[in-house]
Amino acid sequence: MLDIQTQLFEARDIRLGPIDHETHPEIESKWTHDAEFIRLMELKPVRPLSPAMVKKQYEAIEKEMEDDKNLFYFTIRMRADDRLIGKAAVEWIDWTNGNGFVRLGIGTAEDRRKGYGSQALSMLLRYAFGELNLYRVTAVVPAYNEGALRLFQKFGFIEEVRRRKAMNRDGEFWDLVSLGFLNSEWREKANSVVPSAMSGQG
Amino acid sequence: MKDIYRGTLVRLSSQSAEDMAKAFAKWDRDTEMYRLANSDPAQLWSEKKLKEFFEKDQDKDPPRAYRFSVRSLADDKLIGSTGLVPNLVHGDAWFYIVVADRDYWSKGYGTDATRLALQYGFIELNLRRVTLGLHSYNERALKTYLKTGFKLEGRIRGDGLRDGVRFDGLYMGILREEWLASQGAK
Numbered sequence: 001m002l003d004i005q006t007q008l009f010e011a012r013d014i015r016l017g018p019i020d021h022e023t024h025p026e027i028e029s030k031w032t033h034d035a036e037f038i039r040l041m042e043l044k045p046v047r048p049l050s051p052a053m054v055k056k057q058y059e060a061i062e063k064e065m066e067d068d069k070n071l072f073y074f075t076i077r078m079r080a081d082d083r084l085i086g087k088a089a090v091e092w093i094d095w096t097n098g099n100g101f102v103r104l105g106i107g108t109a110e111d112r113r114k115g116y117g118s119q120a121l122s123m124l125l126r127y128a129f130g131e132l133n134l135y136r137v138t139a140v141v142p143a144y145n146e147g148a149l150r151l152f153q154k155f156g157f158i159e160e161v162r163r164r165k166a167m168n169r170d171g172e173f174w175d176l177v178s179l180g181f182l183n184s185e186w187r188e189k190a191n192s193v194v195p196s197a198m199s200g201q202g
Numbered sequence: 203m204k205d206i207y208r209g210t211l212v213r214l215s216s217q218s219a220e221d222m223a224k225a226f227a228k229w230d231r232d233t234e235m236y237r238l239a240n241s242d243p244a245q246l247w248s249e250k251k252l253k254e255f256f257e258k259d260q261d262k263d264p265p266r267a268y269r270f271s272v273r274s275l276a277d278d279k280l281i282g283s284t285g286l287v288p289n290l291v292h293g294d295a296w297f298y299i300v301v302a303d304r305d306y307w308s309k310g311y312g313t314d315a316t317r318l319a320l321q322y323g324f325i326e327l328n329l330r331r332v333t334l335g336l337h338s339y340n341e342r343a344l345k346t347y348l349k350t351g352f353k354l355e356g357r358i359r360g361d362g363l364r365d366g367v368r369f370d371g372l373y374m375g376i377l378r379e380e381w382l383a384s385q386g387a388k
Contacts, residue, residue, distance in 0.1 A: 045291050096243050097362040135368075136360055161356025161373045163333060168292045173330075178373075180359055 098135030293330030
């Protein structure tokens, strides 16, 4: 059923927004100095970035969104004061096959475990399945990121691939897990709860 | 010293952008080959554009990928392409192989080239593991990969859509210790 009233970018405590090139580089630069956050969010080696470098990245992201049309990138802000708390994206979209990757991160420890990630993922899935019409989405998570694994599994993602010892951190080897969620599975779940509760629950 | 580029049926050699472009301009017309090896829609490119693709990043140091052409030992014919795209931080690499000339299918050429590429990955790039992906309908490739020591690591449900049919993506991996053990057993 077409539900034109539900706002795609508004949840109970947070909202999805665009990049703010003026104020966000400073904040995200701070996040990149927190190795723990980057290791949860990225598979690449940790690297602290200056605000100017973050700004360049933002420009590259928006260029990619405009030119390639296979990336949809959002910032996560608090509804109350528009404060930047994280980022979320549907990326590497393969339109021919109807698949894409989702990822999200909450920048600081103070903003974690408050249900903001759940609200963001809920909106991201609705966007990927209801607006982009993808057949399926994938999330790639290092096995040490137990919080992310729990979050995706709570939403109904199923573990599909486990690349053994594909990550090396602190001299330890970790599996790299891919989780998949189909549009049909999302629809079934969405229909089993009140629609407005989907975007609000934490 | 042993010749690490030489197998029993094939050898790995440099990729001449010109030769590859000429060969793929012909091979890409074989859509069965194309759809076995690729996920993006089959399409046809000019020889000029193909040459540019093969030239891209070719003189980067270190290279983004280690790519080889596959040539038959018997008649030194160019029959396909293989390579490793490494993530050296984690010691992992994406591996690909295509025997693009269908006259050389099911005769052990792909297996031989796969073994050479794996050997290169483990003894020259010093990888800890090698990863690959394939379409679930590519049974010939699956047999080759199992034979050369890859293990199935998972199945991406409904990863692709062709002719209106959904199919899975299979992911496989081989660890350094597994490869080493298989060498000892030889």
